[in-house]
Every structure is written in C-alpha cells, then in structure tokens.
Amino acid sequence: MNVAKLCNGCDDCNQKAPMFQALTDEELMIINKDRYSVRFHEGEVILKQGTKADYLISVVEGFAKTCIEGHNERNLILDYVKPWRLVGGPAAHVGGKHRYSVIAVQETLVCFIDVNNFTKVFTSNSEFSEKVLVHCSGNYLSALERMVGLSQKQMHGRMADALIYLSTEIYLSQIIGSEISRQDMADYTSMSKDSAIRILKEFERDEIIILDGKRIEILSDGRLHEISQRG
Amino acid sequence: MNVAKLCNGCDDCNQKAPMFQALTDEELMIINKDRYSVRFHEGEVILKQGTKADYLISVVEGFAKTCIEGHNERNLILDYVKPWRLVGGPAAHVGGKHRYSVIAVQETLVCFIDVNNFTKVFTSNSEFSEKVLVHCSGNYLSALERMVGLSQKQMHGRMADALIYLSTEIYLSQIIGSEISRQDMADYTSMSKDSAIRILKEFERDEIIILDGKRIEILSDGRLHEISQRG
DNA sequence: TATATTCATTGACCTATATCAGTCCGATAT
DNA sequence: ATATCGGACTGATATAGGTCAATGAATATA
Incomplete structure (x- = not known):
C-alpha cells in the first residue's frame, strides 16, 4: 500500500499536529520512521480496547470517536476526534493495553506511529516532553470534570x-x-x-x-x- | 517555623517518594529549595480547589483525601492519599488553578514543593520526566475507569x-x-x-x-x- | 452531671430514569 | 410499487435511588 498516495507524505501531519511543532527535523524523522497510514470506513474499529498499545495514532482526515465498553453492554463515548490529534498515548506510555476503542464515525485516514520512536524523542527533547506532559495533565483534569458531571x-x-x-x-x-x-x-x-x-x-x-x-x-x-x- | 523539627529534613522524603528516585543529588537540591512543611489537623484544607497551583505537595505523614466540590452541594472524593505521594501536579503543569481540594483526614504533615523547581528538574532529567509522564498517564487511565464505574x-x-x-x-x-x-x-x-x-x-x-x-x-x-x- | 451536637440508622414517600412494547418513517432491496 | 429493516419516536409501567422526618447512639461542651 502506498503511503504517499494515502496521506501526502508526513509533512502535512508534522506541520499541523500541535504536539510536533517543538521537534527538529531529525526528531521528526525518528517519529516518522515505521510510520504508516490506513483508511477506515464508517463504523470500523481503528483501535480496539484491550489490544496492546504499540502505536499511537494521529488522525489525518475524517472524524472518529473514542469509547469504552463498560458494564451491562453499555458504552461510554469519551470524546470525538478530528484531524491533528494524537490518540492512544496514555496506555502506550504505561506500556499497557488500550483502555478504550477508537471508532471511525466517517471515512477516516489515520497514521500509526511507533511508540518506541515517540519515546525516544520524548526523552531527547525537553520542550516536547513538557508539551506532552501538559497535554496529559489536561486530559486528566478534563476527565475529572466529566466524571463529576456524569455522576452528579x-x-x-x-x-x-x-x-x-x-x-x-x-x-x-x-x-x-x-x-x-x-x-x-x-x-x-x-x-x-x-x-x-x-x-x-x-x-x-x-x-x-x-x-x-x-x-x-x-x-x-x-x-x-x-x-x-x-x- | 523550624522545618527540621517538622519533618526531619528532606532526606526521608527524597528516599521514599518513588518519583524522586531518578534524581541526582543536585537535582534533589533544586527540588528542595523553597520547600517547606506544614502540619494540618483533621478536617483542615491543605489545598483548596480554585486556588493557584504554585506548589505541589508531598504527603509526609498522616492521611488525606482529594475531593471535588461538584454540583448541588455535593462532593466527589477522588482518592485517599498516604505518605510519599505527590499531589497537585496536573493543575500545576498546565499552569492553572487546582481543580480539587486536598483535605486532612487525620493529623497530616505535608511538604510544599515549588512548581518552578519541579519543572526545572523535569526538563533536565529525562528518566524523571518519563516517570512523571507514566504517573500522569496512569492517573488519567484510572480516572477513565472510575468514570465508567460511577456512571454505569x-x-x-x-x-x-x-x-x-x-x-x-x-x-x-x-x-x-x-x-x-x-x-x-x-x-x-x-x-x-x-x-x-x-x-x-x-x-x-x-x-x-x-x-x-x-x-x-x-x-x-x-x-x-x-x-x-x-x- | 446535664445538655448540646453530631452522626448513624430506619421507614415512608417521591422522583428520575430505565425498560418495554409498540408506531411511524425513510431508506434500501425485491 | 411492495416488502423490509433500522432508526426515531411515544406512552405505560417498573425500579433505583433520593429526600424527609424521626429516633437513637455517641461524643463534645457547659
């Protein structure tokens, strides 16, 4: 499958994903190594809850939702994801399994990024690592707010x-x-x-x-x- | 107020807080600069939701709870905190206000750590920054699990x-x-x-x-x- | 010791929300 | 056109869970 055909190379993604703007060209190269993109149809599962978190994904085109399969056959949608957001980080950083699924709401183009490459860059670039931490902290705080809303x-x-x-x-x-x-x-x-x-x-x-x-x-x-x- | 009297110097804390084990002596010195400890009585508010997050706290002795003032006069307890845990990070990293309060359940001794010093060390030591990220990711994932449990x-x-x-x-x-x-x-x-x-x-x-x-x-x-x- | 005061407990009642059993409607297949 | 299928919608009913009021036990205060 021809990546260039699918997503126009990685340049676009590198430019537009806010997280990546702290990176040098060499660091981008590391991130882009082993990177590949896949197109998903409406309703298809992009990441499945429970699978090993070896890749982060970057949404390049389209529209997806992240959701958790909970109790009594019920699902909880965490949020909707538009282009240039990275998803799947947290589970990847703790080296575990994905705790939620990502599902295409429309035709969606997604880029898979190797976690090891991500980690390499995380440890080498402190501006980047700070950005990542801020992002993660923000996720956590939003989750708390949502938790209060849903339960109260x-x-x-x-x-x-x-x-x-x-x-x-x-x-x-x-x-x-x-x-x-x-x-x-x-x-x-x-x-x-x-x-x-x-x-x-x-x-x-x-x-x-x-x-x-x-x-x-x-x-x-x-x-x-x-x-x-x-x- | 004599810090040494209150918490036996910082050595204990440095040894036992798992997060700090990646740090060199110089880095610990940076963290310990401007650090001070305070003893709280049962029921007293250690950190108040809504105040500026200029300090992290490390629980040295005793027992506290973190909770959010939610809707309709209701509170949600996030978790209980025992010695050698750091609290208040997330809000501090995004440079905001605390989104939850920390309240002493018993007589509790707490150490306040300046966020700027923490950030300095975060950017200088990649092993440490990785530890912090893993911690934050773990928090986030637990919050998701809790969210599902509470709502379903x-x-x-x-x-x-x-x-x-x-x-x-x-x-x-x-x-x-x-x-x-x-x-x-x-x-x-x-x-x-x-x-x-x-x-x-x-x-x-x-x-x-x-x-x-x-x-x-x-x-x-x-x-x-x-x-x-x-x- | 007497008196407040707080907290656990319980039963009666009320409200928010889920469940179920349909009907209706628009899109696709025959 | 007709059948069929999956949503959206609706009303009736069941139930989880909240609210309120009263009582009692434990603890603090005068």
Whole structure:
C-alpha cells in the first residue's frame, strides 16, 4: 500500500499536529520512521480496547470517536476526534493495553506511529516532553470534570453539556451534524437511548434546539448553559 | 517555623517518594529549595480547589483525601492519599488553578514543593520526566475507569468498588478504619448518605462485611468482586 | 452531671430514569 | 410499487435511588 498516495507524505501531519511543532527535523524523522497510514470506513474499529498499545495514532482526515465498553453492554463515548490529534498515548506510555476503542464515525485516514520512536524523542527533547506532559495533565483534569458531571448532574444537565461540547469543540457551529446518532448522544451522556430522545424532544418543545432528522441546531446556547449550571 | 523539627529534613522524603528516585543529588537540591512543611489537623484544607497551583505537595505523614466540590452541594472524593505521594501536579503543569481540594483526614504533615523547581528538574532529567509522564498517564487511565464505574454501575457495584479500593489500596487490610465516615463513603461512591448506609447494612445482613461503629471489616472479598463485576 | 451536637440508622414517600412494547418513517432491496 | 429493516419516536409501567422526618447512639461542651 502506498503511503504517499494515502496521506501526502508526513509533512502535512508534522506541520499541523500541535504536539510536533517543538521537534527538529531529525526528531521528526525518528517519529516518522515505521510510520504508516490506513483508511477506515464508517463504523470500523481503528483501535480496539484491550489490544496492546504499540502505536499511537494521529488522525489525518475524517472524524472518529473514542469509547469504552463498560458494564451491562453499555458504552461510554469519551470524546470525538478530528484531524491533528494524537490518540492512544496514555496506555502506550504505561506500556499497557488500550483502555478504550477508537471508532471511525466517517471515512477516516489515520497514521500509526511507533511508540518506541515517540519515546525516544520524548526523552531527547525537553520542550516536547513538557508539551506532552501538559497535554496529559489536561486530559486528566478534563476527565475529572466529566466524571463529576456524569455522576452528579441529571439528564438535562448532561445533555446540555453534550450539546455545548459538540457545538463548541467539535463542530464549531450551532449545527451538530447527522453523523451523531441518538444512540451516540445516549452513550456520551450515559443515559438510555429512549431518555436521550425524550430530553432532546423536550429541548425542542422549549425552543432551545431544533431537530431536523439527526441534525441538531442550537437556538439558545444561553439556555443550555443555564441548564448545564443547574445540573 | 523550624522545618527540621517538622519533618526531619528532606532526606526521608527524597528516599521514599518513588518519583524522586531518578534524581541526582543536585537535582534533589533544586527540588528542595523553597520547600517547606506544614502540619494540618483533621478536617483542615491543605489545598483548596480554585486556588493557584504554585506548589505541589508531598504527603509526609498522616492521611488525606482529594475531593471535588461538584454540583448541588455535593462532593466527589477522588482518592485517599498516604505518605510519599505527590499531589497537585496536573493543575500545576498546565499552569492553572487546582481543580480539587486536598483535605486532612487525620493529623497530616505535608511538604510544599515549588512548581518552578519541579519543572526545572523535569526538563533536565529525562528518566524523571518519563516517570512523571507514566504517573500522569496512569492517573488519567484510572480516572477513565472510575468514570465508567460511577456512571454505569448501580449502588451495590459502586459500594463494592469502594470497599475493595479502601481495603486493597489504602488500608492494606480487611479492616477499613473509623477515619472514613458514612458521608465519605457516600461522597466516594456518588450516592446519598442514606443510600450508602442502606447498602452497607445490606452487605452486613448478607454477611459480606461486619460493621463495628465506623470500622468496616470485610468478610468476603470474593463476594465483593462478584458484586463489582455484576455492576 | 446535664445538655448540646453530631452522626448513624430506619421507614415512608417521591422522583428520575430505565425498560418495554409498540408506531411511524425513510431508506434500501425485491 | 411492495416488502423490509433500522432508526426515531411515544406512552405505560417498573425500579433505583433520593429526600424527609424521626429516633437513637455517641461524643463534645457547659
């Protein structure tokens, strides 16, 4: 399989992944050694929870979600991933198995980076290692916030959080695209699909959002923030 | 205030904090510069959520808990902290405010370490920076696991998890001491105090534990693991 | 010793949320 | 066009879990 054809060489990726901007050309070369890219179709599993974490992945094109297979056949979606984000680090750094899966939401192009090469560069470049630590710390703190939200807020608050997250961090628009199913909304907010639908309909009746098939348009993010605050 | 009197110099701490074992004498000296220790009484706040993260703390003696003030006047206890653990790193590394408080459960002696000194050493010693990253990654992955447990398991499962955690990771004994109140059990498992009491009583009726005042003795960790699995 | 005060405990009741059993609708296959 | 299938949706019902009020035990304070 021809890598150049798939992802236009590694230059793009090196330029745009914020994490890599601290690296010299030689260091980039180390990272790029053994690197390869693969195209995934909608619904395909890019990384499977439980497999050995030998590679990090960098999302080059498309759209994916990270999720955990939890208890009672339920999934929890951690977040959505757009290009130029690195995923799979934490498990790799502790030398373990992936604790979550990464699944393509659309056609997605992904680059696999050898962990050993990553570690080599981590130890050789202190600016880079600081960046990585900041990133990891940020992940941890966000996880704590999410933990509190999921365990203490009721459904309306959690759904408001989900809508705010998708709108401001993923779609960068008042409109949340049809890639997100009701089941996904449920898996992100940790409620049943039926409940997710109910709450969304309720938001629509209250003229906070408009539902158009799977597309969701946010009319009042002010109201959403209120609801999020109230819990 | 005489530091030597309080904590016996820094040598103990340097020896025993696992994170510090990668450091040379000079590096330890940097870390120890501007370092000072303070003794806290039961219930006192060691670090307050929302304050600027200028210091890491190292717990030298005693017993503390980290917790988040969440929604609707509820707290979530993240974990309990025993000597030779460093706390407060993540917020410090991203240069922000602490996202959780640290509260003394008993009389506790704590050492404050200047973040800038920590960062200096982090950038100069790659073995150390790797250790720090592994630690941070581990925190993150545990947080994810906890997140899934709290959001997907029902009360019995969550309480079983709490008992297993306290027994195997904190008390290293079948007996959980009277330092942990019912409210704390509730705050750790994210349920109301009344519910926590009810579940514990139920476990007692089923001869899984014995309640003796606030002391809890675990009779069958096998059964607890079953309950934890079932969710 | 008497009196507050805090915390564990319990039962009764209420609410949030899940589950179930459908209907409806749009997309694809025949 | 017709069958079929997977979502979205909805109402009825069941249940987990929260809230409240009362009691008792333990501990602190006057």
